[in-house]
Amino acid sequence: MNELRKILMSDPIVSSINVHPSQEPFVDLVHFDPDIVVDQSLSNRSRYFSFVRFSVANKLSLAKRFLPKGIRFLIKEGYRPLHIQQRAFERALQRVKENSSNQDLDYLMAEASKYVAPPNVAPHPTGGAVDLTLIDSNGIELDLGTPFDAIPQETDYATFFDATNITVQAIQNRQILAHALQSVGFVNYFTEWWHWSYGDRYWAVMTNADQALYNPVSEQELFNLLQKA
Numbered sequence: 001m002n003e004l005r006k007i008l009m010s011d012p013i014v015s016s017i018n019v020h021p022s023q024e025p026f027v028d029l030v031h032f033d034p035d036i037v038v039d040q041s042l043s044n045r046s047r048y049f050s051f052v053r054f055s056v057a058n059k060l061s062l063a064k065r066f067l068p069k070g071i072r073f074l075i076k077e078g079y080r081p082l083h084i085q086q087r088a089f090e091r092a093l094q095r096v097k098e099n100s101s102n103q104d105l106d107y108l109m110a111e112a113s114k115y116v117a118p119p120n121v122a123p124h125p126t127g128g129a130v131d132l133t134l135i136d137s138n139g140i141e142l143d144l145g146t147p148f149d150a151i152p153q154e155t156d157y158a159t160f161f162d163a164t165n166i167t168v169q170a171i172q173n174r175q176i177l178a179h180a181l182q183s184v185g186f187v188n189y190f191t192e193w194w195h196w197s198y199g200d201r202y203w204a205v206m207t208n209a210d211q212a213l214y215n216p217v218s219e220q221e222l223f224n225l226l227q228k229a
């Protein structure tokens with residue numbers, strides 16, 4: 001893993017990034033590359049949950065070449081509609097509010113954004129983000145230190161990419177994941193080992209890009225982009 005810059009999604013530097021919106025099409029990871037496996041467990045969130053921008057899918061295909069033999073990516077979620085992001089963020093905010101003596105709104109927003117991105121900067125609704133883990137040749141998930149989508153505050157922050165309160169094997173597996181994905185230009189959100197993105201505002205901050213490439217799109221807009229492709 002490259003040196004970690006620890007910037008939260010709620011940091012004003014993320015919302016200050018301009019987007020030069022691309023009309024890049026979306027593709028379905030279910031059909032993109034036979035070596036990339038999609039877990040259907042979050043398919044109830046959107047009929048497009050396994051869709052991402054074309055460049056994201058292409059980068060995943062390139063990244064698989066950096067994995068050890070027999071190890072594959074298991075995709076958990078790509079596109080997420082804005083209304084689901086909104087609801088998830090409200091719940092996360094409510095949870096930290098109930099569990100904190102500090103009721104300052106900036107503090108609560110920062111704590112909530114360790115688990116869910118504020119909707120105005122959220123990567124998943126842009127099609128630039130992907131949540132994923134690793135599986136072996138039998139399709140069994142590798143030990144990455146915590147279950148996928150565990151809440152940081154409920155795991156003693158073991159979800160943080162550079163956590164040390166996990167096994168040596170899990171640390172090594174995180175390095176395998178990071179090596180493959182960073183080699184093709186993805187950036188990680190440091191609070192969640194499974195969250196990687198390209199082209200969104202967070203990616204622009206972390207790579208010092210002048211601007212982000214992808215705006216959030218509604219399911220209808222995503223559908224329209226599929227018709228044009």
Ligand SMILES: C[C@@H](N)C(=O)N[C@H](C)C(=O)O
Binds near residue numbers: 117123124149189195
């Ligand atoms: C909720 C979690 N799976 C997630 O996706 N978090 C990131 C930060 C997000 O909301 O984009």
Ligand SMILES: [Zn+2]
Binds near residue numbers: 124130131194195196
């Ligand atoms: Zn994510």
